[in-house]
Amino acid sequence: MVSSLLLCVVALITILVTIWIRKWRNPKFANGTLPPGSMGLPLIGETLELLFPSHSLDLHPFIKKRIQKYGPVFKTNFAGRPVVITTDSEINHHLFLQEGRSVEMWYLDTFAKLFNMDGESKPTGFGAVHRYVRSIVLNHFGTESLKNKLLPEIYTFVDLTLQKWTNQDSISVKESVASMVFDCTAKQMIGYDSTKSNEKLSEKFTSILQGLMSFPINIPGTAFHRVLQESKKITNMIREKINEKQKIPNKTDQDLLDQAVREMRTEAFVTEDFVVHFIFGALFASFESISSTITLAFKLLSDHPRVVEELRAEHEAILSKRDKSEEGSSSLSWDEYKSMPFTLQVINETLRLANVSPGLLRRAMKDIQVNGYTIPAGWTIMVATSAQQLNPKTYDDPMAFNPWRWKDLDSSVISKNFMPFGGGMRQCAGADFTRAFMTIFFHVLVTKYSWVKVKGGNKIGRTPFLDFGDGINIKVLNKE
Ligand code: HEM
Ligand SMILES: *[C@@H]1O[C@H](CO)[C@@H](O)[C@H](O)[C@H]1NC(C)=O
Ligand SMILES: *[C@@H]1O[C@H](CO)[C@@H](O)[C@H](O)[C@H]1NC(C)=O
Numbered sequence: 001m002v003s004s005l006l007l008c009v010v011a012l013i014t015i016l017v018t019i020w021i022r023k024w025r026n027p028k029f030a031n032g033t034l035p036p037g038s039m040g041l042p043l044i045g046e047t048l049e050l051l052f053p054s055h056s057l058d059l060h061p062f063i064k065k066r067i068q069k070y071g072p073v074f075k076t077n078f079a080g081r082p083v084v085i086t087t088d089s090e091i092n093h094h095l096f097l098q099e100g101r102s103v104e105m106w107y108l109d110t111f112a113k114l115f116n117m118d119g120e121s122k123p124t125g126f127g128a129v130h131r132y133v134r135s136i137v138l139n140h141f142g143t144e145s146l147k148n149k150l151l152p153e154i155y156t157f158v159d160l161t162l163q164k165w166t167n168q169d170s171i172s173v174k175e176s177v178a179s180m181v182f183d184c185t186a187k188q189m190i191g192y193d194s195t196k197s198n199e200k201l202s203e204k205f206t207s208i209l210q211g212l213m214s215f216p217i218n219i220p221g222t223a224f225h226r227v228l229q230e231s232k233k234i235t236n237m238i239r240e241k242i243n244e245k246q247k248i249p250n251k252t253d254q255d256l257l258d259q260a261v262r263e264m265r266t267e268a269f270v271t272e273d274f275v276v277h278f279i280f281g282a283l284f285a286s287f288e289s290i291s292s293t294i295t296l297a298f299k300l301l302s303d304h305p306r307v308v309e310e311l312r313a314e315h316e317a318i319l320s321k322r323d324k325s326e327e328g329s330s331s332l333s334w335d336e337y338k339s340m341p342f343t344l345q346v347i348n349e350t351l352r353l354a355n356v357s358p359g360l361l362r363r364a365m366k367d368i369q370v371n372g373y374t375i376p377a378g379w380t381i382m383v384a385t386s387a388q389q390l391n392p393k394t395y396d397d398p399m400a401f402n403p404w405r406w407k408d409l410d411s412s413v414i415s416k417n418f419m420p421f422g423g424g425m426r427q428c429a430g431a432d433f434t435r436a437f438m439t440i441f442f443h444v445l446v447t448k449y450s451w452v453k454v455k456g457g458n459k460i461g462r463t464p465f466l467d468f469g470d471g472i473n474i475k476v477l478n479k480e
């Protein structure tokens with residue numbers, strides 16, 4: 001009697017679980033056809049496969065395999081969220097232009113909670129906040145600022161850093177570049193002076209980044225606990241800076257924070273909390289991708305001496321074109337900066353291969369039709385720009401580091417198949433700064449220094465973010 005009851009219960013549970021799994025795998029959707037693809041295991045979806053590290057610069061196997069199996073648009077599930085991944089250039093181009101209409105930034109919900117913007121006020125509130133953030137960043141990192149102020153500052157910064165590197169037996173490229181870039185952008189954002197600070201802020205940010213990938217349990221001793229503590233220290237530091245600036249305001253804005261503090265008095269949503277969170281986020285946005293990209297450049301250049309030769313020739317030609325009055329000038333002029341075709345090709349080719357992130361996340365605000373499939377409202381969309389930039393149909397032998405290929409690429413092809421900085425209204429506000437920083441870095445590097453690889457650089461892969469495994473170590477030397 002008892003055993004047959006038990007059997008019934010087991011059978012019932014089995015049936016329920018089977019129904020649950022089937023439902024999970026075949027999400028109900030009345031309006032149109034869902035893209036092909038598997039939703040993976042209940043609750044975790046296909047998350048584990050996405051996080052499984054690859055050991056090559058090639059497209060992450062998660063995406064590559066699914067394109068082969070399902071085509072350019074497919075569905076999957078990360079951590080319980082239904083996701084559609086799109087790898088097609090026409091669709092992705094279109095999605096970028098739909099920002100605010102049928103797709104929106106994926107993390108908007110979290111953001112809305114942070115700033116207590118709910119329901120009604122969200123769309124209008126967010127338009128204004130986004131415009132504000134974008135314009136303040138562009139004001140300090142955009143073309144005008146580069147032209148009038150930043151080129152010589154970056155130059156001095158890079159030269160001093162490289163000079164310091166020559167005094168060391170070997171430097172670990174990723175950490176050293178990250179701290180160089182961080183110190184430079186933090187100076188523009190909050191007036192941070194790394195030489196006068198006894199705590200290295202860049203190291204705190206790097207350890208936060210590593211800790212964010214850890215398991216989120218907040219007990220003393222765990223990596224996550226440390227992240228929360230370090231984040232608190234940084235936000236406190238930003239608060240202190242804000243208070244200092246409020247006490248002794250400067251007539252002219254020296255850095256981005258000066259402007260934000262001034263606007264706290266006039267713009268209702270620019271509160272102290274808002275500024276703290278925004279600066280914290282902006283510091284993150286501005287150093288990780290650019291330092292990963294420059295680190296990859298070191299690896300690629302080390303493997304391709306012919307590219308280094310041509311870079312050196314281009315930059316030495318610029319120096320020799322200067323007349324007597326400009327000789328020994330310790331910067332690049334705007335005109336010189338604008339006359340480096342090969343350097344631009346090297347930068348594009350590095351950005352094409354880097355794909356620091358596999359793609360950008362959006363959320364469907366309503367049902368979206370693509371290629372005869374429907375992406376249901378509420379689903380997450382990953383615009384997989386990495387797949388476009390490594391597509392053999394657009395880029396011959398896509399894994400080859402070949403800066404010369406850019407001579408033959410048509411501008412209409414580039415605009416739809418090369419999106420390292422995203423597209424549409426949300427396109428990276430630091431794109432011009434990044435290009436200028438890389439250019440000046442290459443310029444100083446090839447005209448004044450040389451380097452040899454000491455070790456590492458053979459374990460580059462994707463986790464799914466660009467990752468350098470055991471790192472790369474180099475020795476930097478003065479040129480003569
Ligand atoms: C190699 C370097 C960089 C890469 C590959 C990169 C990439 C991107 C991408 C793809 C986006 C769009 C995100 C989305 O649409 O979901 C973005 C946005 C943004 N980036 Fe960058 N970025 C880089 C460097 C920088 C730097 C140096 C700064 C700051 C000085 C910066 C500031 C921003 C800001 C403020 C946004 C938001 C723009 C908006 O929402 O209107 N980025 N970045
Ligand atoms: C199906 O689509 C129509 C219009 O496209 C819409 O009015 C309706 O609410 C949708 N139904 C569901 C179940 O989403
Ligand atoms: C204001 O800016 C000037 C540079 O224009 C600087 O020399 C001065 O120290 C700043 N004053 C304060 C109070 O920060």
Ligand SMILES: *[C@@H]1O[C@H](CO)[C@@H](O)[C@H](O)[C@H]1NC(C)=O
Binds near residue numbers: 348406407418
């Ligand atoms: C590099 O890429 C940009 C698009 O981000 C494009 O406008 C530019 O023409 C490219 N440069 C070269 C040299 O191909």
